[in-house]
Amino acid sequence: MSPLARWRTAAFAGGAVSAILTLAAAHAAATRAARTFAERSAVTVAGYLALVTPVAKGRSGYDLPQLLIQARALVTLPGWTPQVEVYHGTAPLVHGTAAPLTPADVERLRRDEAIAWVRGAAVAPLFDPDGWGVVGAVSVRAPHLGPRWFGWWGLAVLALALALAGAAARAIGVESSAPAKAFLRYRAAALLLGIAAYADARVAARRAIDRWLTDTRALVQEAAATPERPALADLAGLLGRGELVPGDSGSAAPRRRSVGGVFLASVPVRLGPGRWAELRVPVGDASGYALLFGTLGLALLGPALVWIAAWGQRATRKPRYLRETVAAWAFVAPALCHMAVFSAAPLLLALYASVHRWDVADPGTPFIGLANFTRLVRDPLAWISLRNTACYALYVPVTMALALATALALPRRAWSGGAIRGLLLLPYVCSGVAVALVWEWWCEPYHWLGRPGTALPALMAAAVAVQLGYQVTLFHAGLEAIPSVYADAARVDGAGAWRRFWRITFPLLEPVTRFVFLTGVVGAFQVFTYVYVLTEGGPLHHTDTLAYRAYQVGWERLEFGYAAAITVCLCLVLLVVTRAQVRQLAREVGRA
Template identity: 40%
Template sequence: MSWALSPRHLERGVILKAKVLLYIVAIGVLVIFSAVVLINLDSFSVKIRKASAKEIAGDVATSFSLLRQNLQTKLEELWENPPVLSSVDDYTGLTLNGHIKFKAIALFSTNGNVISRNTDDDFPMKAITESEMFEAVAFEEYPYNSIIFDHKPMLVGLLPVYNLDGDPAILALGVNLEDLIDLMDQSEDFQIAIYDYTTKTIGSSKLPKSLDKNLFDVIVGSEEPVVSSSKSDIYAISPIKDYMDWDIIGAFGIKEIFYPIKIFAVVILITFAFASVILTLYFILAGRCRWKAVFFGMVIPVLAVFIYFSYLTNNVTAEYAKRSVQISSKVVTNLQDIKNPISRSIFFENQILSLPLELTIIDSSMNLIRTTMNNGESSRTMSFKLKSLTESDTGIIKVGNSLHVATKISLDDTFLILSKKLYKFQAPGKMNSLVVGITLFITMISLALISFAGINISRRRYLSESFGAFAFLLPSFIHLMIFGLAPIGFALYLSFHQWNIVIPEKPFVGFDNYVKLFGDKFFWNAMKNTAIYTLHVPIGMAFSLFVAVLLNQRIKGISLFRTILFLPSVSSFVAVAMIWQFMYNPEFGLLNVILSKLGLPQLNWLGDPKIALISVMIVSIWSQIGYQMVIFLAGLQGIPAYLYEAAKIDGSNKWQMFWKITLPLLRPTTLFVLITSVIGSFQVFTSIYIMTQGGPLRSTDVVVYHIYKNAWEYMKMGYASAMAWILTIIIFIATLLQIKFLGKDVSYT
């Protein structure tokens, strides 16, 4: 008895190992995809929290800076007519922004002695008189304000005045910063602290008791808040500068509490995708299903994970954006007292350009009164969109081409709407979406290859040859993906955005670019010029075929003539265009010199709108004759000679042989030359750019040159991408029509 395994048993063992390997690879691919999704979800959570903290910190710092500007304005108004004071009681009722009272007031002599005071022990007398600001006010006799850090931080304004004896004195007005922090309406998920640059002591609670000195060093050269983290907390630091607005003396700290993203649904979808893919692979290996099952059992579940990831990130972004705008709105309205009509008017007139928030006022009938939004929409349309916001609500509205996060606050007889553009919160998470998208694409390809191997698992030789071919094609495929398909996909992505290279905001606008395109008369003028320019293709083909027939002779030196005629096709088209531009010169160009010698009127070849496009078409015909001639020559030499010999025997002349033999048998070549030449004519750019630049009067403005101008001169990348896709669709349709109507009788056998 022989214990050796039969070939059938060996084959079954190999197939079993292959099946196990496919299961392992499929599980590995899904594990990697799931890990990328979850890691990027966590990374996105951190990024959006940092973006929110940074936005709030910037708004707090700006609002406080505006408060200091208001204090400085008030001090300068008083300084214009320096008052004579006997005591501080004359300024007891003085307020800032109409609602912030100066709780600490003191009158000093210029040498630092206290003349009069109306304050408690919290007022940092010694710190004030020993500060550089006190010396500057005493020396320059000009008011300044700054934060004085002592045992309690305080905003102090110093005003040069005179006492009853006529001697110069300095009036100090102080606001406790802890009172200002209370005005900012802190909550459990939002905390503000004030740090001293020198001692790093804190002016409030619930944040780190001190900051790393390196953080202060970072914000010295930064105009924006710096984001840091401590365990599960994220906080942003905004600088506070001195009275001269030079040196950093402190910082605001904004704490962002962690709100975990609910990933339960993501885990459920990932689990479902795992089960579906493995079950589908089982049925594939059992021979019970084919490619339709791959689509529904593998592609759809994995795609569902990505779709929900995108939905979740967009939803979380919107929620954080709404919350950030709500907090910033409370900070601004409470510090600036915008609800007060007088304060609101002053605020709009003087400080509106400095505030990161956009402000809009509408009346009770929803009519627009004033706004800082730069959106290009009519007041009626804008008011209608703002009307969708309910009172004290925060939502996302589209104004112009931008999405805005807006909150509405009820005033006496009007509504105040504070808003920010949503892109500020969307930008940090775009890289996470890109990484997950790329991983999704790789996962799809991997699952397709696994399915292909599973369907053909019993055909070992076929699989070996197929994967060998795939391996050889892989470098070219990667090159095609990176330099071909990726730019095409990115152009499609751009076409749905208002994308400007120099402007950081790149909002999603949907089909707005395409809708705008259909009403753009300049684009359709360029399309008309392109269609007219394409008419040179059959003329050029006729010339090329004529030359090819002439050169299809076996005579001595014919190769030299072929080479000479082919040279324009391999020459630099920039050089060719410049030479023809010189020849077209209306004053000393070669063509006009010849016309004058013949007694004919000279022409402004490139300056006359009636003939400028024809002049460019002549250049294109001349430069393409050589290439088309070579293609036709190859076709002519592929026609069997015995056909011509049989026609001669039948008494046919050369003209009859051309129409009955040459032209019909050249139909495949003619179709190829026609299609490639039409595509090339739709893409003409170099000759237009060098010779006419779309002029005169847009008579040579073709589509590709029009796309170039919108992209690189007007910086409208999104709009130019929409034009490029419309052009692609038109070329595709034109090619299909040529194949359908001209290629139905073409045979390549």
């Protein structure tokens, strides 16, 4: 086999593996939805049986004949879909010929008191009427929520993607515009494959929720029809993460809507004549976005591998180019990995959390859209924090003016100038916490940090003291980079010191000035250490900044979704503030 044929074969194999992985991800998501349905149904049926089965006379367990009747009546409920089996001890009750549980399975249920998987079915413990011991189990088999792998339309998309992957692989090594067109068509087909796989998995998840809602409605209505007529709170105990609230009549089909910013699936439940409730469960789980990005990423892995194969085929004909490229990427890779892990990943996590209700008290993370941002706009403390942050940032131009004046006044080449610059730089290189503690000790006799009118200026003064040495160093470097011939020529022409500064020195310092201003504003909007150590946002929120507000909401109130929304807005503010400066700085660097 020729080298070109090997590259083409490897490219097509990469496309095929990418398609298989995409299908596997969708199949795994559908399987997970089916298993979740089985686990929920098993817990719900166990709770239903515990609620409606009477207690045996003179004993602490259930009345076994009544338990048998209730268990076998499950399969006769209208619209019932789960493949359910009820066990008393190890003996099956619904289907007499079903395989019994082993004593080891029952012992594990009694020990763990949690759901177990036995022979492909979710087995939930059935507790005694007092809720102390395990007397049996409820088994529900995971259903097939769709085609075993793909529907016919999904298979058509798969065939199209594989065909275009083969065409793109055959285009490797062709010297014309055909490879670019083939790669473009393959990328489009791969994207369509990822969307199709995601759609199949989401359909399976939707069917799982709809089935659980309709099955649970049948159980709740059956329990409400018993002579004991359980209270709404007792019926709600069957639902796990679902909830049963007073409602009204409506269509029997499940529907989806937003309630309080949370997307819910719900069905009406008839509890009796004129008595209606609503059974609902959150549907905006975290797996939706992860599945979408996962299927799209795996599907687009194929075009990426084909492109790598095409590049490898071209590079092998130029060994020097190949060595230089590999060496360059080897040097860049650690920095890229660092940025991906410590910059890109936290940013994506913050974006994800900002549109979810991420609360430690709630085990789920339901999707709530822009509810966190709406709350942020209506939060007066958020606006106070933004105002304080903007006022705090005013120290930047003050520090720049002082730093530039100091850099001009200090001797540039004498040892005394270097010594003074080194002393001014000490607060900047020291720990921020240590500097804050020293500043607190220094301000204590004057009570500046405890007064609403002086607390924020005291923090700004601390920032000026810390940043002054850093900015003096930058301005000194900028002044050293200006050729002396310009000032000498102006001096010969009769220009005074003030005129030389405004006409020559300051314009030539513009790139340094913009850089100092840009970095200073970014740092000012991110201020946290001084606020946390010195004032904790007080007094009366006069030093509460956006960064400290996000910390309070996230780590003191444990509302991570709302805290993420604050940080996202802080990032947007910084983008707006710095965008023009970055573009201007880039133009200055380009001219230089």
